[in-house]
Amino acid sequence: MVRYVYDFHEGGRELAGLLGGKGANLAEMTRLGLPVPPGFIVSTEACRAFLTTGAAPDGMSGEVARYLAALEESAGRRLGQPDDPLLLSVRSGARFSMPGMMETVLDVGLDDDSVQGLAKTSGNERFAWDSYRRLVQMFGSTVMHVDSALFEQAMASLKAGRGVPDDVHLDAGDLAQLVDTYKKLIHEQTGEHFPQSPAEQLRRAIVAVFESWNGERARLYRRREHIPEDLGTAVTVQRMVYGNLGPDSGSGVAFTRDPATGRAGLYGDYLSNAQGEDVVAGIRNTVPLAELERLDARSYRLLRTHLRTLEQHYRDLCDVEFTIERGTLWMLQTRVGKRTAEAAFAIAAQLVTEGLITAEEGLARVSGDGLARLMFPRFDPRATGEVLARGLPASPGAAVGAVVFDSAEAVRRAAAGEQVVLVRQETTPDDLPGMVAAQAVLTSRGGKTSHAAVVARGMGKVCVCGAEELTVDTSARRFTTRDGTVVQEGELISVDGSAGAVYPGAAALIPSEVMHYLESGDQSEAAAVVRAVAGALQQADGVRRMEVRANADTPEDAARARRFGAQGIGLCRTEHMFLGERRKLVEEMILAGSDARRARALDALLPLQRQDFIGILAAMDGLPVTIRLLDPPLHEFLPDRTELAVRVASAEARGESADPHDVELLDAVSHMHEENPMLGLRGVRLGLVVPGLVAMQVRAIAEAVVERTRAGGFPRAEIMVPLVGAVEELRIERAEVERVLAQVSEESGIPVSCPVGTMIELPRAALTAGRIAEQAEFFSFGTNDLTQTTWGFSRDDVEAAFFSAYLDKGVFAASPFETLDREGVGRLVELAVAEGRAARPGLKIGVCGEHGGDPQSVHFFHAAGLDYVSCSPFRVPVARLEAGRAAL
Numbered sequence: 037m038v039r040y041v042y043d044f045h046e047g048g049r050e051l052a053g054l055l056g057g058k059g060a061n062l063a064e065m066t067r068l069g070l071p072v073p074p075g076f077i078v079s080t081e082a083c084r085a086f087l088t089t090g091a092a093p094d095g096m097s098g099e100v101a102r103y104l105a106a107l108e109e110s111a112g113r114r115l116g117q118p119d120d121p122l123l124l125s126v127r128s129g130a131r132f133s134m135p136g137m138m139e140t141v142l143d144v145g146l147d148d149d150s151v152q153g154l155a156k157t158s159g160n161e162r163f164a165w166d167s168y169r170r171l172v173q174m175f176g177s178t179v180m181h182v183d184s185a186l187f188e189q190a191m192a193s194l195k196a197g198r199g200v201p202d203d204v205h206l207d208a209g210d211l212a213q214l215v216d217t218y219k220k221l222i223h224e225q226t227g228e229h230f231p232q233s234p235a236e237q238l239r240r241a242i243v244a245v246f247e248s249w250n251g252e253r254a255r256l257y258r259r260r261e262h263i264p265e266d267l268g269t270a271v272t273v274q275r276m277v278y279g280n281l282g283p284d285s286g287s288g289v290a291f292t293r294d295p296a297t298g299r300a301g302l303y304g305d306y307l308s309n310a311q312g313e314d315v316v317a318g319i320r321n322t323v324p325l326a327e328l329e330r331l332d333a334r335s336y337r338l339l340r341t342h343l344r345t346l347e348q349h350y351r352d353l354c355d356v357e358f359t360i361e362r363g364t365l366w367m368l369q370t371r372v373g374k375r376t377a378e379a380a381f382a383i384a385a386q387l388v389t390e391g392l393i394t395a396e397e398g399l400a401r402v403s404g405d406g407l408a409r410l411m412f413p414r415f416d417p418r419a420t421g422e423v424l425a426r427g428l429p430a431s432p433g434a435a436v437g438a439v440v441f442d443s444a445e446a447v448r449r450a451a452a453g454e455q456v457v458l459v460r461q462e463t464t465p466d467d468l469p470g471m472v473a474a475q476a477v478l479t480s481r482g483g484k485t486s487h488a489a490v491v492a493r494g495m496g497k498v499c500v501c502g503a504e505e506l507t508v509d510t511s512a513r514r515f516t517t518r519d520g521t522v523v524q525e526g527e528l529i530s531v532d533g534s535a536g537a538v539y540p541g542a543a544a545l546i547p548s549e550v551m552h553y554l555e556s557g558d559q560s561e562a563a564a565v566v567r568a569v570a571g572a573l574q575q576a577d578g579v580r581r582m583e584v585r586a587n588a589d590t591p592e593d594a595a596r597a598r599r600f601g602a603q604g605i606g607l608c609r610t611e612h613m614f615l616g617e618r619r620k621l622v623e624e625m626i627l628a629g630s631d632a633r634r635a636r637a638l639d640a641l642l643p644l645q646r647q648d649f650i651g652i653l654a655a656m657d658g659l660p661v662t663i664r665l666l667d668p669p670l671h672e673f674l675p676d677r678t679e680l681a682v683r684v685a686s687a688e689a690r691g692e693s694a695d696p697h698d699v700e701l702l703d704a705v706s707h708m709h710e711e712n713p714m715l716g717l718r719g720v721r722l723g724l725v726v727p728g729l730v731a732m733q734v735r736a737i738a739e740a741v742v743e744r745t746r747a748g749g750f751p752r753a754e755i756m757v758p759l760v761g762a763v764e765e766l767r768i769e770r771a772e773v774e775r776v777l778a779q780v781s782e783e784s785g786i787p788v789s790c791p792v793g794t795m796i797e798l799p800r801a802a803l804t805a806g807r808i809a810e811q812a813e814f815f816s817f818g819t820n821d822l823t824q825t826t827w828g829f830s831r832d833d834v835e836a837a838f839f840s841a842y843l844d845k846g847v848f849a850a851s852p853f854e855t856l857d858r859e860g861v862g863r864l865v866e867l868a869v870a871e872g873r874a875a876r877p878g879l880k881i882g883v884c885g886e887h888g889g890d891p892q893s894v895h896f897f898h899a900a901g902l903d904y905v906s907c908s909p910f911r912v913p914v915a916r917l918e919a920g921r922a923a924l
């Protein structure tokens with residue numbers, strides 16, 4: 037029988053898909069015997085049914101009623117019981133944490149009668165009315181869709197009328213009046229009354245949580261975090277406990293280790309006499325958790341014990357939300373906590389050392405994206421100047437941008453290409469688009485677990501929060517520091533999320549320690565994170581099957597790539613050697629009307645090319661260097677046609693005769709003009725129709741090999757032919773390559789043999805890979821062109837033109853130029869691997885498109901059986917790590 041509701045005693049964390057992360061972990065804590073207020077969970081399955089049909093599935097409400105009855109029974113109180121009501125929290129919880137993105141309704145069960153009962157049983161009239169006020173407000177905005185600003189205005193005008201700065205100064209009478217105002221507001225706005233039936237409140241709150249799965253901010257968050265759209269959220273219904281019953285109560289958030297640096301020890305924030313939402317919203321400034329030891333030593337000790345239990349059980353950093361109700365500690369939530377990249381590496385290393393996880397598990401817990409983040413620079417402490425303000429270091433890294441004060445402005449300026457820092461008193465989930473658009477987030481209120489901090493850390497954005505000394509005036513669009521310095525919207529500031537500092541202007545940056553280590557291999561006196569990164573890379577190198585090479589065209593890049601651990605060059609794009617001063621020689625070669633003139637131009641290019649190859653082969657001595665013959669259309673090396681035409685035409689308009697060289701060039705460029713140059717005379721096609729070009733390039737390679745060999749080196753050049761679509765093209769070109777290699781061998785007396793292979797970057801090449809392998813000694817997938825030609829997407833245009841719309845509409849979750857499209861391009865890769873190796877067993881196969889450095893794609897290439905990935909030098913460590921993780 038299908039069932040939709042589960043008691044906390046019935047599940048565990050293995051059911052996260054069904055019960056949502058929050059529900060499953062509450063069940064797990066219940067199972068561990070931790071103090072969790074009792075409750076039940078409406079499953080994600082019920083939500084999915086609701087989202088499909090628009091109605092709660094049959095049987096769900098009956099089940100909810102049964103589980104509620106059991107909860108009432110165990111609590112000894114009923115929902116809506118006038119003299120002593122059972123009150124409930126109704127919270128969302130998807131499989132993957134989406135902090136603050138969906139809805140919550142607290143204090144469900146209060147009505148005009150039971151609020152009196154709550155006042156009596158709690159002995160605190162103000163508390164009872166404040167709870168009722170919160171319910172009407174939350175229910176009004178979340179369930180009945182009344183603009184939340186209207187409630188805030190009503191609250192603000194009441195405070196102004198009473199002449200008090202803060203809602204804590206409103207008394208029970210004031211709050212009762214506010215409840216009345218709120219109820220009227222709801223009626224005015226919706227034509228409906230706030231429901232006095234607690235059962236109806238519960239039913240509608242559950243539906244509102246379901247609906248919030250498709251709320252705008254939830255959808256945006258999912259897209260960004262690549263969370264599937266069709267999971268749905270579970271709904272956790274739980275007995276309320278109160279942290280706002282007086283000084284012996286409070287709420288907090290705690291981590292088993294520091295989520296910013298990974299340092300061992302208890303971290304967190306505590307707010308006395310407050311509800312959990314107050315801590316996260318950053319409405320009042322919290323105190324560090326250590327302070328709780330002073331305030332309530334018993335609860336602190338218990339909390340510490342529970343945290344240890346959780347960390348040992350989950351074998352990972354956990355974070356928890358807890359509430360102390362009149363001296364009794366309750367655990368309200370736990371999960372394996374989000375952390376910065378630095379903390380991820382440090383914690384994985386610590387847990388391996390502590391023997392809690394294996395080295396393989398440690399490797400699984402770090403990521404290439406995290407490593408890439410650690411390779412970013414930070415501010416030079418000597419060059420930052422005076423601190424403008426200090427706050428909490430909530431999410432590390434360094435960012436410079438223009439100050440903006442709201443989400444819309446952040447989005448607007450970022451779209452225009454400006455770097456911005458979003459400055460808010462505190463952020464709410466509505467600020468999400470602005471946070472996505474900004475380089476950094478700065479808030480004047482809230483702790484390290486405030487919304488701003490949690491969300492920024494998850495996104496890898498720089499964040500400083502709780503910078504109390506700032507007065508943020510959003511309407512005047514400026515903030516003021518303690519010493520009276522005023523910073524207006526648009527002014528530049530620098531935000532250091534690692535130190536929690538804000539500086540005026542654009543501060544200078546220094547490279548990261550991790551980068552220093554990667555470049556130098558030096559980890560003496562290194563920070564813990566550097567040692568952790570070094571350990572993870574070593575582990576990855578030990579387990580990975582794929583090699584990692586680099587795409588490099590200069591000796592400097594080759595040397596850097598080698599320091600980063602590259603095991604050769606997978607792609608040396610020779611066209612990059614045709615630029616700058618050499619452009620004139622290339623021009624000469626293209627314009628040559630006679631064989632003799634062309635031969636002269638090629639002869640002039642030859643020694644230059646040879647010198648390039650000598651440098652690269654020396655930098656990669658002993659390792660394979662795949663040199664690709666010229667690929668782009670030749671007119672790319674000539675001046676722009678329009679510019680030339682304008683030059684010639686304006687000379688003529690002035691009655692002068694145009695420069696004859698310009699005329700000759702214009703003629704050549706017009707002659708060579710192609711409507712679709714990417715699909716035109718390029719790649720192997722050039723080699724087949726431009727006489728002497730291949731011979732010159734191959735001679736330069738072969739002579740470089742000779743020279744390096746004579747110098748005592750061990751050059752391992754490989755020659756790669758681009759854009760092949762038919763085996764015949766490769767056969768013809770290869771014959772020419774072999775001819776020149778034999779010639780140079782003979783001339784020099786040193787046998788030069790270079791493997792000759794091809795790029796697979798056209799669908800036809802992939803589809804006929806078996807034939808092509810007859811002529812190719814290796815394959816290298818050019819997934820940039822293969823993506824371009826498989827999708828029919830111009831790689832130079834489409835990303836800016838319409839990919840954001842495609843991402844919005846969910847056509848794909850990531851640009852196929854960044855992350856390999858497994859379904860389409862990936863199938864061509866698999867087919868070419870299978871047919872290529874069937875024709876030539878042991879065929880060496882790699883990839884040299886941008887995807888070679890993309891973590892998700894690396895995992896695909898591993899699974900597809902590739903021998904190596906090749907990527908830009910800076911991505912080499914990332915690819916090493918991910919190739920290792922893929923092999924786990």
Ligand code: PEP
Binds near residue numbers: 818
């Ligand atoms: C490719 O197409 O993937 C490739 C590596 O070649 P290029 O980017 O130079 O076209």
Ligand code: MG
Binds near residue numbers: 758797818820821
């Ligand atoms: Mg290409």
